Structure formats: structure tokens, C-alpha cells
Amino acid sequence: xxxxxxxxxxxxxxxxxxxxxxxxxxxxxxxxxxxxxxxxxxxxxxxxxxxxxxxxxxxxxxxxxxxxxxxxxxxxxxxxxxxxxxxxxxxxxxxxxxxxxxxxxxxxxxxxxxxxxxxxxxxxxxxxxxxxxxxxxxxxxxxxxxxxxxxxxxxxxxxxxxxxxxxxxxxxxxxxxxxxxxxxxxxxxxxxxxxxxxxxxxxxxxxxxxxxxxxxxxxxxxxxxxxxxxxxxxxxxxxxxxxxxxxxxxxxxxxx
Numbered sequence: 001x002x003x004x005x006x007x008x009x010x011x012x013x014x015x016x017x018x019x020x021x022x023x024x025x026x027x028x029x030x031x032x033x034x035x036x037x038x039x040x041x042x043x044x045x046x047x048x049x050x051x052x053x054x055x056x057x058x059x060x061x062x063x064x065x066x067x068x069x070x071x072x073x074x075x076x077x078x079x080x081x082x083x084x085x086x087x088x089x090x091x092x093x094x095x096x097x098x099x100x101x102x103x104x105x106x107x108x109x110x111x112x113x114x115x116x117x118x119x120x121x122x123x124x125x126x127x128x129x130x131x132x133x134x135x136x137x138x139x140x141x142x143x144x145x146x147x148x149x150x151x152x153x154x155x156x157x158x159x160x161x162x163x164x165x166x167x168x169x170x171x172x173x174x175x176x177x178x179x180x181x182x183x184x185x186x187x188x189x190x191x192x193x194x195x196x197x198x199x200x201x202x203x204x205x206x207x208x209x210x211x212x213x214x215x216x217x218x219x220x221x222x223x224x225x226x227x228x229x230x231x232x233x234x235x236x237x238x239x240x241x242x243x244x245x246x247x248x249x250x251x252x253x254x255x256x
Contacts, residue, residue, distance in 0.1 A: 035093070035101055036139060037115040042099040053090070060097040065090050065107075125149060130156040137161070144175045151247035154186065159195030162186050163217070170221060180225050184233040185240065187218035 034040065034048055045064060046052075052064035067090045091112070094103040103114040111117065118139065124132035130153040137149035147168060153161035165176075166186035172178030190196065196216035214220040222230060 032091070032104060032112065033138070035104055035113060037101050037103060037113050037118050040101045042095050042101075045093055045101065061094060061102075062099070063092055063094045065092050125152075128152075128156070130158040130161070134158050134161045137164075143173060147175055148247050152244050154189070155242040155244040155247065157189075157193050157242070159190045159193035162190035162193065163195055163197070166190065166217060166221075170217075180221050181229050181233045181236065184218055184221045184225065184230075185236050187216065187221060188233075188237050189240065191216050191218055 035045065042062070042064070049064075049066060053067040054065040056063050056065075090107045092103075092105050092107060093101060094105070096102045101115075104112040105114075106112065121132050121136055121139070125136045133149045133153035133156075137146045137153070140146055140149065147165075150161045150164050150168075154165045163186070166183045167173070168176040169179045169183035169186065176182070187196075196218075199214045199217050199220035212223070214223070222233075225233065
């Protein structure tokens, strides 16, 4: 067999071998959380999501349309991998005359975020609604402001907010400083109000590292505390009372 024949055979065999495409399923809707209506610009959206499948510009309003679909795992906005007809389900990001996001919606009418909804959420949070305060904490810019809204919700016994405050102290995330006593306090308050998460870690015992599982984060933190810290934490927990005024003292996180 000549060299030319060998090359031809290799090319023929290669063409017959099916190589499945690499599916890029796109971005889940959670990845759109960077969009804050009234703040995020069109350039920022394009930088994060790339070119849209379609766009429009009419009457002072413009929009970017990203085709996609809904699945058991959530909402997917599309990049390659599978053909999506223009009339299929899509995410529509609308902009005002200044190219700032005014609304994020879907082609089947669901509003995922809008300037008016954000304003309503902020108004509810300012009025003292703990659920609104908790939700708003994930939408504002800056850890200090996020901490403030979480703190206000936590002082109204919102268990998830209390758990997140515990994480601030455990990890030493600004504006909180690392404080295991405070971390333990907030984790236990969250547990008292019905929210807890299991935790796993390795602890050194008798010269060896051993895998250990805890029923909740409070017990996990307690494993790293000294007896005096544990005693102080239990005292604070027993005497604790809500004091939301402390939440505005960002430079001095609450301690009873």
C-alpha cells in the first residue's frame, strides 16, 4: 500500500468516527445575580454573558435576548451545543435610555428582577420586614451593607440571617473580625429558630488527624474553642436579647 493510500485510509476512518460535540449548557439563572436593576449597565452584561442571540432598540428602550430553556436543574441561558429556534424560551434583559438594566424577564412572562421590584424590596426592608432584609443583603454592593441587612434580620430572629452572621464571625469576613464566641452565639441562635447545617472537619486527637462530623455549625465551632470561650459563649447565649441598633455600628459588630 502506497503512502498516499495509507493517508487516504486514515482520513476515511477518521471521518467515520463520531466525535460527540462538547456541550456548553450556558449559565444557570443564579449566575445572573450580578445584575442589579437600576445599577448594572449594558456593557457589564455583555462582558459577563457575551453576545446575545438577538437584540432590539426601539423607542428609548433596548434589550438583549439570550435563548435558553428550563430544566430540572433550573433555568439555562444558551450558548452552543444545541439548536434553539428564535421563538423558543429566552431571557430578556431590558435597558432604559441610559443603557442601565430596567428589568430581567423571560419570554413566558416571568419577571426575574426589575427596578420597581428592587425599590419595593428596599422599602420593605427599611420598614423592618426581616425576609426583605435577608433577601436585600444578597443584592447590595459591599460586605458592610450586606452585613447590616443580615444583622437587622438576625435581630428579628431570622434563622438563615443568624446563620450567615455566624459565618461572618467564623471566617473573619469584614466588617466582622474572627470571633469564635460570636460565631457560636449566632449559630446557636439560628439553631434555636429552626435552621442548622451539618459540618465536617478533621480534628487532631492523640497525635492523629481524624475525620469528624457535627450535627450543626455551632458544635463544629465549639470543637475549636477553649473552655473559657465556651463558658463565655453559653453565658452570652443565655442572656442574649435583640438589639438592632447595634447593626448600624458597622465598625463595632454586636456583642452582648
